[in-house]
Amino acid sequence: MTIDAWPPALVPQMIGRPDLRGSVTSGTRTTSGVEQRVYSGAGRWEFRYRIPVHTRAKVLAASAMMDRLRSGESIVLKIYDMQRAMGLDGDVPAATIAGAVSAGATSLTLASPTAEVEPGLHFSIGQRLYRINRVTDGAASETIPGVILSDDAAWDDELDWDDGGNVTVSFLPPLRAAASSGAAVTFEDLVCLADLKDVTEGDMDLDLGKFGTLSLTFVEAR
Known part of the structure; x- marks a missing residue:
């Protein structure tokens, strides 16, 4: 199954600009310092979000989403981009x-x-x-x-x-x-099908059981 939409309650506070990872394969350097690099389209997107969790609705939404992501579901990730195209x-x-x-x-x-x-x-x-x-x-x-x-x-x-x-x-x-x-x-409603990069991340340590920050890294789904 797939989470069809990013939970609207979970608006990120810190957003890493999408980066392409794994597009380069590199061999070892020769004694003269030469390194061969092979570029390909095998790379995939990586996304980094830090999400403030400080209300009941946010805690519940985050908990439900993390359960589904950790059970192997992908998500149609909402891409927050402040430099998007102008109409x-x-x-x-x-x-x-x-x-x-x-x-x-x-x-x-x-x-x-x-x-x-x-x-x-x-x-x-x-x-x-x-x-x-x-x-x-x-x-x-x-x-x-x-x-x-x-x-x-x-x-x-x-x-x-x-x-x-x-x-x-x-x-x-x-x-x-x-x-x-x-x-x-x-150019407006940007999305990307993505998976949680590491299923062990996303634990929430809440001050007084109410306030915390959720840090997540996603990678483009294959």
């Missing part, structure tokens, strides 16, 4: 995929996204998380085709607005599953 003109940032993409791909084209697409942003497809490392083609800002807008540019009401067109990005980790054309890409 164009106040829109909720979203996009769809332009053209089918196979599993293992590290680039895709977003069809007219309503977000300001930048390197370093996270997005989710289904229950998986990805991070953009390059914008290789297109722009997400609003333009008028064939016209460079400036203070002295002529206005032409006959021209149609273009919401930025398609944007091609490179990202990591490699796409976990094939995605069809038109599949939804979210």
Whole structure:
């Protein structure tokens, strides 16, 4: 079974930015100091949360969640990201995929996204998380085709607005599953299917039986 959603009572106080781990395999160094490194898409996300537990609702929610995680269940982890994508003109940032993409791909084209697409942003497809490392083609800002807008540019009401067109990005980790054309890409409600990294962590030592902090590390589920 899977915990379908992060308990809303457990809002983290300290949040480690998602990190990719295990993408590099390293051999031993030679006598001259040379080290061979092999890079692959075998890495997976790691997430670190510190959660204040100081109410009855939080203690109960944490206890129930830990029981399920320690019994082997995965969780659709809510990704708290203060540097998420900004929507164009106040829109909720979203996009769809332009053209089918196979599993293992590290680039895709977003069809007219309503977000300001930048390197370093996270997005989710289904229950998986990805991070953009390059914008290789297109722009997400609003333009008028064939016209460079400036203070002295002529206005032409006959021209149609273009919401930025398609944007091609490179990202990591490699796409976990094939995605069809038109599949939804979210920049807003970020999630990732994850497991508890160490089932022995997550003990709660509560001062006066009421106050404490829950420290958890999650890894992307396979």
